[in-house]
Amino acid sequence: MKSRLEAKEQEQFFNWLSLAYPNFRKLCFAIPNGGSRHPSEAMNLKKQGVTPGVPDVFCAIQGTLESPGLFVEFKSGKNKLTKLQSEMKDRLEKEGYRYSLCYNWIEAKNDFLEHVGNRGKR
Numbered sequence: 001m002k003s004r005l006e007a008k009e010q011e012q013f014f015n016w017l018s019l020a021y022p023n024f025r026k027l028c029f030a031i032p033n034g035g036s037r038h039p040s041e042a043m044n045l046k047k048q049g050v051t052p053g054v055p056d057v058f059c060a061i062q063g064t065l066e067s068p069g070l071f072v073e074f075k076s077g078k079n080k081l082t083k084l085q086s087e088m089k090d091r092l093e094k095e096g097y098r099y100s101l102c103y104n105w106i107e108a109k110n111d112f113l114e115h116v117g118n119r120g121k122r
Helices: 004-020 039-047 083-094 105-120
Strands: 028-030 057-059 070-074 098-102
Touching (some): 004 070, 057 105, 070 105, 083 098, 098 105
Antiparallel strands (some): 028 057, 057 070
């Protein structure tokens, strides 16, 4: 389950993105895989394709290093990737996606800016 600290950092990232790069903000979205849900709702979401280990955020923006997109996973404190998250990271990177593990929104911002390169300039 996503900690409140992780959620706050993710919110900060989206606040920054909305102000700094509103056009790119439209191509970035949260993937709400975690959280507490009623068992029947969790079962329905699983049937609809919710997949354990999927990162928190996806930016559907071609990267400067020919990456088709950027995935961001937020963690807080000493939290590490779970086994499923680590396996997903490996799979996504093998497919050419950029994967960013961030402990605060500034790390996510910097990785995003590196990903988009000069295309991010307004």
